[in-house]
Structure formats: C-alpha cells, structure tokens
Amino acid sequence: MEPLIPEKAKISPFLVFFLVHTMQFGIGILGFQRLIALTAGYDAWISVIIAGLSIHVILWMMYRILDTVNGDIMSANSYVFGKKVGRLITLPYVLYFLCVALTTLRTFIEVVQVWMFQDMSTFWYAFAFCVLAIYIIFGGFRIVTGIAFFGVVLPSYLIFTFFFTFPYADLRNLLPVFDHSIKDLVKAAYQMSLTYLGYEVLLFFYPFIKDPQKSKKWAHFGVFFTTILYTAITIITFSYFSEGQLQKNIWATLTIWKVVEMPFVERFEYIGIANWNIVILPNLCIALWCGSRILKRAVHLKQKYGVLLLTTIVLITINFFKTREQINTLISYTGKISFFLNYVYIPLLFILVLIVKKVKK
C-alpha cells in the first residue's frame, strides 16, 4: 500500500526539531512586527504568543492524522476520500509550496536589493540559489535535513546581536498591557500566520522519520522554540522603536542591526543579511522537496524531474514580481493560503479521519 521508505533514508526523530523550526523561521522574521503592531498596537506580543500556542493544537492534530494512516498527507487524503480524489486533493499543495518557495526567494532578494546591492539581478541570483537547492535535494532527504540543521545552528549567534538594543530599550512602551480589545489581539494573531508558517512540512516528511512517536516532542519543541524567539524579538523591537517609528520601517529586524557597532565592522546588516542566506537555503530546499515529493506521490513524476520542473517555474515567475507592492501582494496571498491550509483544512481532515476510522472499524 504505502511505498516503503528504506531505513537508511530515514532521519533521527530529534532532527524534526530543526526541520520544523527552520521552516518556520525564515523571511517573515525580518519585518512582521509592523503589521501586527498596526492592528494590536504594542500589545501585539500577546498575539505572538497566542498564535504560537495555537500551532501546538494544529501540530497535535497533524500527528493524530498521520499516526492513524501511518503515512503522509497523501495517504490521509486517500484514506478519507479514496485513492483518486485523494491524489487530486493533495495536488494543490504543490502550488502552495511553489508559492512558499517563490515568496521566500523573492523577499530575500528584495532585502538584498534594498539593503545591499540595488542593481543586483533578481533572476541570476535566484538562479544561483536554485541550482544550489537542486544540488542539495538531489542528495536526498537526509541531506536536506542536514542543511536544515546547519540553517539553525550556524546563524544562531545572530541572537546576540539583539543585545545591542538594550541600552536603547524603553520597556514602558509596552505599558499599559491589554490596552487593546481581544478582537484586535486575535486579528493580529491571524496576521502572524505567515510568519509562523512552515510546520506543515511535517505532513510530508512524516514517513521519513525513524521512530515517529519519539519525534512528537521534538516537533512541539521546535514550534515552542520559534514562539519564544518570536516573542523575544517582538518585545525587543517594541521596546527599541516607538510606535510611530516602527510603522515607518518595513524590515524592523534589519533596522535594529543598524545600531550594532563593533570595532571590526561598522554596518552589521551586511553580515546579517549575508548570513541570512543560510537561513533561507533550507526553507527553499524543504519547500521544493515537499512540492516534488507530492508530484512523485500523486502523479508518479520522478522526484528529480519534479524538482527541476518546480525550480523552472519559480525561476520564470520570479521575474514578474518587481515592485514592493507586488511582492507584498504575493506575501499576503501566501499567508492567506497557509492560514486556510493549516487552520481550516487540517482540522477538517482531522475530523474526517476520525470519522472514517470509526466507520472502517
């Protein structure tokens, strides 16, 4: 029934932590603060926590679904809807991962273009990046996981750079707490969904985990770690910027780096953004891997060709996004799709799987 994954292609359960965390932690972190502060003011850090906690519920549902069918999302869809319809329903995920890959890559290139090299070509940079991603994905899922591991560990030192804001911080900015209505807080939590997206990759690599039961705590821990990081960065940002000032900055996190000054480097953004390549790389790889994996499972396209097909589409479409406005539209659509998939489709599937399980018994 399920294609068996050879034991040597599987990964240790604890690596799920890195896969989930690195996928969540990508491009959104560079400038999410402004959006949530617009709706919920400086109470928005509460929304960050709310959104983070809600993910644990979704994650729990995902594990229940995957445990029941003992396969990936495609198995779950087939389990509920039958083989043919199941395949058909899984296919839109290819589009979703295309969007994710495109958003990640285009937004990052935009950052490089605005902050470092105004005249850098979008296509050629994307091309170089995609070739690297293809190379990694050709190595198999274990290599992708390895990149995810390095994508978390290597840039982790960047956390310390945020300490430079402490002399400037005014925590009174956050007071009074709960100055906004619950409605505003929930709305801001909804806006956080793009920033938090990524944990759904679990639905696709689940069969690749050696002992899936043991990976549960690591997946939850990965999400928890992301929540903590986001909350910390939100609070640091809110205490560093006054509210009017934050609204002017598109990439608040990068603007924070403007204050970092070390004897050997005057502008830290350059190092930070260059390092961000390592953060972005696993995101792109995992997204493309997931997309091509679905293609393999649903239409039996060899994963090699699937990856090449998807990167070609990304490389063609990336040229259509030229201005800040277009990129922003892309980002908000990706966010909306991800919200729908995670908070509407997954609970629905969860209920359906439970029902079908009862019926089949």
Add this chain to the structure above:
Amino acid sequence: MKILISLLILSTILAGCIQKEIVDDVNLETGAAYDYTDGKIRGTALVPVYLSDKTVENKTFSSSSNLSRDFLRDVQRQSSDPLVSGSLKVVLFGERLAKEKGILDLIDSFQRDPSIGARLYLAVTEGDSKAVINGSYGERGNAIYLSNLIRHNMNSKDVPKTDLQRFLFDFNQKGKTPYLPRIKKLNKKAVEISGLSFFRYGHVVDTIPPDKMFYFKLLVDKYSKGTLKVNLGKDAAAIESIRSNYKMNLVSRKPLKVNIRIKVKAILNEYSGIRVTPKKIKMIEKKLEEEIEVECLKLTKRFQSKNIDPVGFGHFIKSKTRKFNYSKWEADYRYLKMNVQADVTITESGVID
C-alpha cells in the same frame, strides 16, 4: 553532474556582476552639514583625504538644492571618486535651518538610506554649520573629532544621550519631543558643546545653556554621569555623579500630578574647605538635593511654558492610562503639576578626607 557544476560556477560568476564599492575608489562622506541660505538648503559633505604623511586633510564639497540629500548628486560632479555615505558619523544643522526651515525632511532621508547607521550623531550649530565643519580639529579628521567629542560627553559627562535612533524614537513617540546638543565654534581649531536645543515638529523652540544640561540629563538618562558644583557659604565643592536613576510616579489624576524621584550616587571631587567630615558631607548632600530639586523643577516648568515635552511626561502618563487620549493630553499638559524629589548619596571623598 558536470553540467550542474558548470552551472554553479557560471551562476556564481554572473550573479557577481554588480556595482562594486572599494574603499580606495570611493570618497567616504564622514560628516555632513546643512544650512538654510537664500531659500535653499545648502549641504556640505565632509570627506577625509588621507595623505601620505599620515595626516588627514578635511575636504568639503558644498552645493545648494531644495531636496535634502539631492545635494549629493550635485556634489558628485565635484568629486573625483563616487561619494558614498556608508560611514557618515556626524551631521550638523545650522541654526537658521533648525529654527526656520526645520530638519524633518533631512531626517527622513537619513532614515530611508539603508547605509546610514543608527548611531549617527546629530547636532545643531551656533551660526552656520558649514563654518563649523570647515575648521580643522584634531589629527584624525573633523568628523571623528566631532563624533568623539559628542560621544565622550554623552557617555561620561553632562550631555544627555541622543543620536539618530534616539532622536527618531522621541520624535515618533507621542508625548515626547526630541533634543540635540549644540556645537559652537570657538576658533579655527576648537569647538565646544554649548548647550542643548529642544525641538517641536523639527524646529528648535528652546535652548538651555551647558550648566543646566546635567539637571536635564538627570531627568531623562538612567545611569547618568556628570559633574556638579555647589557653594556652601564660603566653601565650594565639586562632585561627580557615578550613577543616577529617576523614577516617575503618577500621584493623582485629577489634577494630573507627577512625582519624579531622582537618586544620585556621587563622589566628592574637590572641596575648598579644610577637612571633609561626615557632617560636611551631609551638608553637601542636602545642598545638592535642594539644588537638583529647584533646577529640575525650573526646567520642567520651562518646557511646559514652551509646550515641549522632552522628559516624556505624556508618554509616561500614557503607559499608566488605558485608552489614553493624546489630543486631550496636549491641552492638559499645561496644567500638569510636577514635583521633584532628589536623593543624593556621596559615597567616597577621594583618597584624602
């Protein structure tokens, strides 16, 4: 695999086809000065030229234009290498510009430019800023001299801390107004910090002399270091503050009343009397407390009458009030009652007593 590797090499090479900026081939703008003359903004860019005998020549380029950073484009026509603003350290605004035209447009361009750091020092000059930047101070170039001058005075002396980030923070904070140090040119080779200017909507509306600066610093900076002098009858004492802290308290809402508690930990630097006894120290402390209370209160009253709020009373009351109404606050500010309570502790009196 071969194709892949060649693609990888090709893409790396092709992606590298972008504008290079090599330190030796650009003119680094380290300082800038803006003046308002004949209805236009005159910008002056300061570029250090490193000579072979290890001295630095201060070269300046000037041009007038309506848009602030636009002057750079005109200046490019005078410069042999492209001017880049990545290491801008200090920006001076002429007195007339700061009073009449306002500095908001200029600040906008500093905020927008990704290459400009947040620790950029801003200052207002007495008279023309071009004259100040055209002097010749120190051996490492004017920009470094000026920025070091401002930095050390802010970190360990009486000038309240402010730079681009703090200025923007205060400016965009509702219920707070920004301030900048003033710089005065003494002669061709010397400058000094000659006070503090307070802004409202980008215009200078008030200025305090240097001897009041430390009292203001006590109101806005935590851990402020600085020096104070007191007269005790015929004797005089100088003390140095090691650290200070202020705490605001909202005493009552109707009428609005704020209590500020300032704690200063200090050491005695100089005493003109014969011997420092614990009793004398108590006296000095008492006298200092009185002085801080009187001077700080005077300052806050002065800000109130000028309708500026550099201490941030508005922001403080906002942080204590739900659904704070700023437009109402603007009318209420005039009636705000303040009380200053100082607590000075002199811990040491040097190596002799």
